[in-house]
Amino acid sequence: xxxxxxxxxxxxxxxxxxxxxxxxxxxxxxxxxxxxxxxxxxxxxxxxxxxxxxxxxxxxxxxxxxxxxxxxxxxxxxxxxxxxxxxxxxxxxxxxxxxxxxxxxxxxxxxxxxxxxxxxxxxxxxxxxxxxxxxxxxxxxxxxxxxxxxxxxxxx
Numbered sequence: 306x307x308x309x310x311x312x313x314x315x316x317x318x319x320x321x322x323x324x325x326x327x328x329x330x331x332x333x334x335x336x337x338x339x340x341x342x343x344x345x346x347x348x349x350x351x352x353x354x355x356x357x358x359x360x361x362x363x364x365x366x367x368x369x370x371x372x373x374x375x376x377x378x379x380x381x382x383x384x385x386x387x388x389x390x391x392x393x394x395x396x397x398x399x400x401x402x403x404x405x406x407x408x409x410x411x412x413x414x415x416x417x418x419x420x421x422x423x424x425x426x427x428x429x430x431x432x433x434x435x436x437x438x439x440x441x442x443x444x445x446x447x448x449x450x451x452x453x454x455x456x457x458x459x460x461x
Contacts, residue, residue, distance in 0.1 A: 316455035320448045327444025330437040344426040352378030352412035378412040380419045391425040
């Protein structure tokens with residue numbers, strides 16, 4: 306009988322852990338989507354592309370080459386620099402052509418945190434967000450299954 310009791314406790318424990326993990330993943334995706342939508346309402350100021358900085362990521366076998374586009378802007382009397390083009394996704398090669406050095410650009414600034422700015426507002430969820438969404442759905446499903454198994458063990 307103790308084996309069944311242990312299994313029941315384990316199933317309920319897994320259901321609780323899976324449920325809370327799913328909630329965390331859901332919150333992450335929800336916050337990402339909310340931030341994308343909020344960026345559409347940020348005020349814009351004029352800025353200037355200051356430099357194009359080569360960037361290399363990865364390791365010996367796999368290297369990813371891209372360019373950081375660094376721009377400056379003034380918001381509420383303070384000067385800032387950023388390299389964030391958009392909050393999610395994008396094509397760095399197209400960005401290099403669209404934002405050459407010296408170009409005057411519209412910079413959209415988060416009024417609550419002026420160090421956060423983008424050149425393009427909105428966007429869509431990226432692969433990381435979709436992974437968290439998938440984990441969230443999987444967590445809810447597994448929680449439900451564990452809960453059902455636990456209930457079956459208790460009732461029968």
